[in-house]
Amino acid sequence: MTDVQASGPVLAADGRPLKRSLARALRRQKLRALMLIAPLLFFVAITFVIPIGSMLFRSIENNIVGDTLPETVLAIASWDSASGELPDEEVYAAFVRDMIVAVKNKTHTRLGSRLNYELAGISSMFRQSGRQVRKWDPVEDAPFRDKLIDVHKGWGEVSTWALIQTYSGPYTSGYFLNAVDLQLTPEGIKLQPEEKRILIKLFIRTLVMSLIITGACILLGYPVAWLLANLPTRKANLLLILVLLPFWTSLLVRTSAWKVMLQQQGVINDVLVWLGFVADDSRLIMINNQFGTIVAMTHILLPFMILPMFSVMQTIPPSYLRAAKSLGATNWTAFWRVYFPQSIPGIGAGCILVFILSIGYYITPEIVGGTKGVFISNRIAYHISSSLNWGLAAALGTILLVVVLMLYWAYDRIVGIDNVKLG
Amino acid sequence: MKLKTLILTAASSAFIALPALAQEMTIVSWGGAYTKSQINAYHTPYSEMTGVTIINDDSAAEAVAKLRAMNEAGNVTWDVVDVVAADAIRLCDEGLAMEIDPDTQLADAPDGTKASEDFGDLIVSDCFIPQIVYSTTFGYRTDMVGDTPPTDVCAVFDTATYPGKRSLEKRPINNMEWALICDGVAKDDVYDVLATAEGQQQALDKLATIKDDVIWWSAGADTPQLLADGEVVMGSTYNGRLFSVIEEQNQPVAMLWDAQVFDLDGWIIPTGLSPERQARALDYVKFATDTQRLADQAKYISYGPARKSSAPLVGKHATLGIDMAPHMPTDPDNAKNTFLYNYVFWADFRDDIDAKFQAWLAQ
Incomplete structure (x- = not known):
């Protein structure tokens, strides 16, 4: 190529350089696409980003x-x-x-x-x-x-x-310090007096109990999802309605029902006493403690675990299991080496849903949690509606949000977020 | 053409709707039997008299937080709000409730006594219009206390004589006072003791003696339910709730009036209303807190009217036909040993003591 003038840039039909013309068409396309989603973006910004942002800003504003x-x-x-x-x-x-x-x-x-x-x-x-x-x-x-x-x-x-x-x-920084049981004093940052330290404990309890609830949901939900995916369609649909039915009932009703079931003069204790397993004066304490919170929340969050698992399991062809068995695998090996790995994306999706929902749970722990089964969200609710310390509530909320994002990031590093499927 | 008619109809109906809107007011209260008593005693007669439609909103429990949010958003949608006195003081402090002059803005008693005198000490804040006196007190299961029913509030701490669970409210207010009294502190010294860190610890230590026997409640309906189910042998709640368990549901429950804590409930008018809405709110409040109206409310619920002049007019229950006077917390037989909620103390110490109380609960 010695004659630059002759070859020159490739031109489009209207005589402009093709490259620029193409870029322009692409830009216009992108703009049109943006215009299409603009209402949604606008809606999300107005109703979600701005209010949450302004609430979080209160945690440092003074x-x-x-x-x-x-x-x-x-x-x-x-x-x-x-x-x-x-x-x-x-x-x-x-x-x-x-x-x-x-x-x-x-x-x-x-x-x-x-x-x-x-x-x-x-x-x-x-x-x-x-x-x-x-x-x-x-x-x-x-x-x-x-x-x-x-x-x-x-x-x-x-x-x-x-x-x-x-x-x-x-x-x-006072609100954030208060949120982690420290205080800002004229002499610098100090620990809260011991009798006022509670929030760190609640953060840890919230995380640990959410993990337990997620684990309980996996254990209970997996067999149900498996059954749903492997039954004939008619029976599976009936069962699916049974899974969804409590989902359509009010949260408060379901929580209060657990109160009736679990309290000391409640249904379960009455049956146990009647059967003679438990003496009348030593009835089991199953509510107003951590046990009550775990039972009630596991029940309430179970559909969020079952549904993603079910939709993933539906896509696993049953022939794989048969093939594994015909190649000599035992039932357990066939399940563990062939079926289970394919169902992991469903478990992952269910875990994220259940864990993140339970970390922010408030009303169920308030009703059945007593003193040892309450979560950090109960303190946030107290500071929003009773003590009116919105700065502290915002700081607690920000910390909770950051913790969730960190866990999400860790999950992505360990399991991989691409490995999550909702169906 | 079609679109044009549609727009025209929509626009004209919006104009027609406007005057109708102006005749509505939103009154916020606590819901349940309490709101029902207000509808019967105040709302219905007021609507008949003026033609104003009253919309009930049961968000009084979150009234302070919601009013603050409305105020920041510049759109106050409530006209009159029923709150406890402590919340009225906070709303006044935050500038969210308007100040009221009882003598010019409220009705005089029938004999001409000025409103400020008729309400007396119950006007605990410049923004607060008292309505009822209620009390937080104990109820116990008559079939679970043996032959010696409790007469003293310290029975709550006596698990040897009265075994079984108790229900207490999940907050320090009232519980700390009862704990100190039962730990030997004189009634007059309670708040001086409670203002010190040692005194707060003393109260928590006393509560610790029954900590394993307590079910902590956060909704007023919890104790009545726990008593009716036999989950607890005794529990604290509002006296009106106990009245309904005893008289309306005929449960084997009795009142332990000893060391009941009086508290007040009343109206506030939010700041930031348009002049005509404010005028209507004032007109409603003047009507709803006159002597006869306050006495009428006592026909439906066992809370004492806040005006001195209303007391002699309290009659029988509207459906049960029983005399209401002996069920009032202010009745001399019931009020032998009482506390008045110490608003100033708790406004100062609520955040501090609550943090300690919640940390103690979580231990």
């Missing part, structure tokens, strides 16, 4: 202190809490000026409940002081230090001001 007490936050920055001395009058005056504005906007009590999560008693300090401060004039009534301490002796304690200083930034 604007409330700086917004409610802007002058105090500036004035207190130079104070050294380790000195053991109270901040000077300037801080108190700034605080009173901030409070007068906050009381007018009714935001001071909101800040009080925020800080009360970190130090019990601050909530009423803000409420009480608010009633007094609104009568004060920021100039004429100065100085304020002794007046504030008169209103509530808490303002005369270094720990109060140190707490405000520690939490004065717009972002805080």
Whole structure:
């Protein structure tokens, strides 16, 4: 090729270079495809990504202190809490000026409940002081230090001001630290006092019990799925309805039914006493503990295990087993070496479904779990709806999400996510 | 052409629907027998009088969280909300409930007494309009306590005399107070003791003596069910629930009024309503908390009316025909030894003690 001019780039019919023309057509196609899924993308972003993202953001957001007490936050920055001395009058005056504005906007009590999560008693300090401060004039009534301490002796304690200083930034790691049984103090990060440590324990319990439930679902679900896949279609359909029937019943009804079955004056205990297996005064305790949670949740989640297993097993030709046997394999070898490996994708899909669902379970452990069978989600629900500590709830939720993603990643590395089939 | 008619019809019906919408209000309460008593005593007469349609929503248990979310979204869909006093204080603190002036915005008593005086101390927050006094107290199985039925709250901690399970609420409030009283702390000192870490530990240690015998409940219906099934020998719950087990379902259960804890339930009006919705909410609340209406509610459920002037008007149960006065928690015979829920204390210490309590439960 010596004559570049002659060969040149290949041209399309309209005289433009073919390469560019092709790229353009491809781009247009992609754009059209994107337009087709745009409504779905938009829907997912609006209803899923943005709300969850904003909820997770609450786990570090801490604007409330700086917004409610802007002058105090500036004035207190130079104070050294380790000195053991109270901040000077300037801080108190700034605080009173901030409070007068906050009381007018009714935001001071909101800040009080925020800080009360970190130090019990601050909530009423803000409420009480608010009633007094609104009568004060920021100039004429100065100085304020002794007046504030008169209103509530808490303002005369270094720990109060140190707490405000520690939490004065717009972002805080405090919620995440609380979520793993640590606390952010003026002296740095510390362990929670022993009598308040509970969340790590709940995280571990949630993971361990979810694993047990997943295991129980495999053991119970595998034979059922096998039966479903190998029975004649008519019988299999009938059986499938039996599997699906509880699935269509309300979750609460099924959980409450377990209560009736398992309680000490319940059906199972009554039958055992009647048969003479158990003495009347030593009835078995099967509910309001971990056992109750495992039984009820295994029952509720079983269809999520059976259905993927069933749909995978349906695709395994029965002739493979016959071929293995005709080549001399025993029943067990034929199952274990030929059938079982082909059913693993179904088990994998079932495991992921059941495990991830059970990690976030909340209502069943609440009803049948007693004290030792509750999950981390019960604490999240408590902080969302009762204590209103949404920051801590968001931090707990974020950690749970990260743990699930990590497990998913580990699963992908060990088993391989391509090895999962829903049918 | 067809499409055009369709759009026109849709648009015009939307306009017709608007005024109808304006005549609706959503009232949030607790559901069950309690909401029924409110429908009978307040909603039905109010609807007949004004033509306003009332929609009931049973989400009072999550009212604070939901109102906070609605407020952040800028779309408050509730008009009047029934909450316990502790929640009313929190809603007021968060700026989610509007402040009420009882003397100008609520009805006077028939004899002209101002509302603020008629409700008295029960107005525990500037945003709170008291409605009923209820109590958390114990019920026991009469057939499971032998010949010496309990008369003292400390029977709960006496597993030797009264063997069997007990049901207690899965939260520190009330349980910590009862534990301290039964551990020898004087009633007046309970909250001073409970404000210290040692006092909290003392209460938990006392509860630990019966920990293996306790079924912890989280829904008010749990204890009545556990009592009816004979799962527990005694258990705490709201007095109205026990009334229904004893009088309406005729179960072998009796009340142990000793050391009952009074609590209040009442209305709040959310902030952020449009002026006409707010005016209607105020109008409803003024009607529903007048002397006669509060006394009427006691015909359907055994909770005491919050107005002093309503007490003499309390009559018989609407269907059972029994006198309601002896079943009221405020009846002098029942109220020999009582507590009033300490709102200020629990607003401060709830988060702290709850963390300890839950950690203790999980041990």
